[in-house]
Amino acid sequence: MNRHVQLDEKLNALRNADSFRKWYSLDDRRVCVLCDRLITGRMIDVWQDNRGGYHLHCPTPGCLATPRDWFYHGPVRARVPKVMTTPPLAVYAQATAHR
Numbered sequence: 001m002n003r004h005v006q007l008d009e010k011l012n013a014l015r016n017a018d019s020f021r022k023w024y025s026l027d028d029r030r031v032c033v034l035c036d037r038l039i040t041g042r043m044i045d046v047w048q049d050n051r052g053g054y055h056l057h058c059p060t061p062g063c064l065a066t067p068r069d070w071f072y073h074g075p076v077r078a079r080v081p082k083v084m085t086t087p088p089l090a091v092y093a094q095a096t097a098h099r
């Protein structure tokens with residue numbers, strides 16, 4: 001059975017399920033590129049499945065966005081590290097070169 005995650009657990013769930021971006025608070029804002037709306041962590045619909053995994057849903061009815069579709073809004077955007085543009089293959093080569 002899936003259960004709805006309550007507000008006090010939400011920040012933890014967001015951090016856990018969103019591997020693309022960092023959450024500092026439930027008031028962090030994101031722009032959903034699918035429905036073109038500004039959302040906050042507080043508004044995101046969070047569910048937990050019976051294996052403990054968290055699932056995040058855009059609060060806009062009918063929007064199928066997942067965390068990868070939510071981009072930083074405002075000054076927080078400056079915190080996105082440039083490393084993200086590195087091709088995954090290069091990162092892998094670096095990681096294995098030291099073994």
Ligand SMILES: [Zn+2]
Pocket residue numbers: 032033034035036037058059060063064065
């Ligand atoms: Zn959306």
